[in-house]
Amino acid sequence: MDFVLAGVASCGACLFSNPLEVVKTRMQLQGELRSRGSYQVHYRNVFHAFYTIGKVDGLAGLQKGLVPGLMYQFFMNGVRLGSYAIIESSGYIKTDGRVSAVKSTLAGAVAGVVGAVMGSPVYLVKTHLQSQAAASIAVGHQYNHQGTFHALRAIYREHGLLGLWRGSGAAVPRVSVGSATQLCTFSSAKELVMDLQMFPKDSWLVALSAGMISSVAVVMAMTPFDVVSTRLYNQPVDQQGKGLLYKGFTDCFSKTLKKEGFLGVYKGLGASYFRVGPHTILCLFFWDELRKVYARLK
Numbered sequence: 001m002d003f004v005l006a007g008v009a010s011c012g013a014c015l016f017s018n019p020l021e022v023v024k025t026r027m028q029l030q031g032e033l034r035s036r037g038s039y040q041v042h043y044r045n046v047f048h049a050f051y052t053i054g055k056v057d058g059l060a061g062l063q064k065g066l067v068p069g070l071m072y073q074f075f076m077n078g079v080r081l082g083s084y085a086i087i088e089s090s091g092y093i094k095t096d097g098r099v100s101a102v103k104s105t106l107a108g109a110v111a112g113v114v115g116a117v118m119g120s121p122v123y124l125v126k127t128h129l130q131s132q133a134a135a136s137i138a139v140g141h142q143y144n145h146q147g148t149f150h151a152l153r154a155i156y157r158e159h160g161l162l163g164l165w166r167g168s169g170a171a172v173p174r175v176s177v178g179s180a181t182q183l184c185t186f187s188s189a190k191e192l193v194m195d196l197q198m199f200p201k202d203s204w205l206v207a208l209s210a211g212m213i214s215s216v217a218v219v220m221a222m223t224p225f226d227v228v229s230t231r232l233y234n235q236p237v238d239q240q241g242k243g244l245l246y247k248g249f250t251d252c253f254s255k256t257l258k259k260e261g262f263l264g265v266y267k268g269l270g271a272s273y274f275r276v277g278p279h280t281i282l283c284l285f286f287w288d289e290l291r292k293v294y295a296r297l298k
Contacts, residue, residue: 001294002085007078009286013279014073019062020275021069023049025130027268028230029140043139046270056137065130068122068148076119076175081287083111084183099191104184112179116172121164123171125151127233141236159241166241167233170249174225181221182214186284189213207288211281218280219273224265226272228252 027043043049053061084107087093093104128143128151145151155163190210199205231252235245246252256264 002089003078003082005290005294006081006085006287007074009290010073010077010081010283011070012286013282014066014069016282017275017279018066018069019050020046020271020278021126022053022062022064022130024226024268024271024275025127025230025234026053026133026137026139027271028227029131029234030267046274049271052137053133056134061133064132065126068126068129068151071148072119072122072126075122076115077283078115079118080111080115080175080179081183081283083114084108084179085291087111088187093187099187101184101188104187105180108183109176109180111183112176113172115179116175117165117168119175120168120171121152121155122148124155124164124167124233127167127230131234140231140234158239159237163241166237166243167229170225170229170232170252173249174222174229177225178218178222182218182280182284185217186210186214190288202292204285204289207285208281211284214284215273215277215280219269219276222276223269223272224253227256227265227267231256 023043023046027046027049030043043052050062057064087107087110093099093107095103125145125148128145129148131140132142132145133139143151145154152164155166159166187210190206193199193206193209194201198209228249232243232246232249235243237243246255253265260267
């Protein structure tokens with residue numbers, strides 16, 4: 001039930017945050033293929049990107065990749081948060097009855113690695129689908145997948161089983177860093193809010209407040225990894241499945257820094273917060289509330 005509750009909570013948050021995930025993906029991809037003639041539009045900010053995508057691709061365009069997004073959330077966060085819940089219930093993350101930042105960070109990182117490996121194939125497909133757009137607003141490499149399962153079959157036929165985990169070298173550190181930051185700050189912030197007695201102990205406002213604090217830390221820690229991850233997942237590949245633009249995480253990171261500067265690895269920061277912030281808050285809030293409901297029913 002720990003895994004199921006975590007997966008359901010993450011899917012609930014995804015329904016609200018997916019349009020911003022589409023915007024974030026497009027903003028992170030723009031600029032990388034300017035020299036190849038594939039750069040056709042400049043998204044000035046989150047709101048301009050949101051308006052442009054909605055105008056050209058329609059409202060449905062803002063929910064591109066929703067199916068793999070829900071699958072990814074259920075498998076990745078189901079495993080990640082479920083694993084952390086089990087570690088937490090065992091008492092490992094506490095020292096003398098208080099949350100230990102070091103232990104909580106380690107537990108979050110380990111849970112993140114497991115979740116990232118599990119969800120990587122679906123994240124690959126999600127990125128491909130969310131980057132697909134009308135020619136007039138296309139950025140990055142464009143795939144022609146007809147849907148989630150068509151994409152999975154196409155990637156498997158062309159690049160084999162390992163091809164489904166292409167880009168996981170960036171996804172694992174991205175999710176691991178994000179997971180460690182998120183769960184450590186959430187646990188610590190939740191304890192702090194209860195110590196301050198700002199709200200009743202079992203109030204839903206405790207989890208909501210802790211989620212808000214956690215969301216800021218998560219976005220700042222994850223965005224550089226997220227930019228690199230998005231570009232590695234979406235880049236074109238040769239017949240052997242090797243990337244044509246980047247060799248791996250370090251190569252992508254260094255090329256982005258060299259070409260686009262420090263702010264290049266923070267591209268889409270506003271979109272990242274508008275996506276990751278609400279998603280983090282809602283996910284942790286739903287997760288905490290579902291666990292309390294299940295505990296009462298049990």
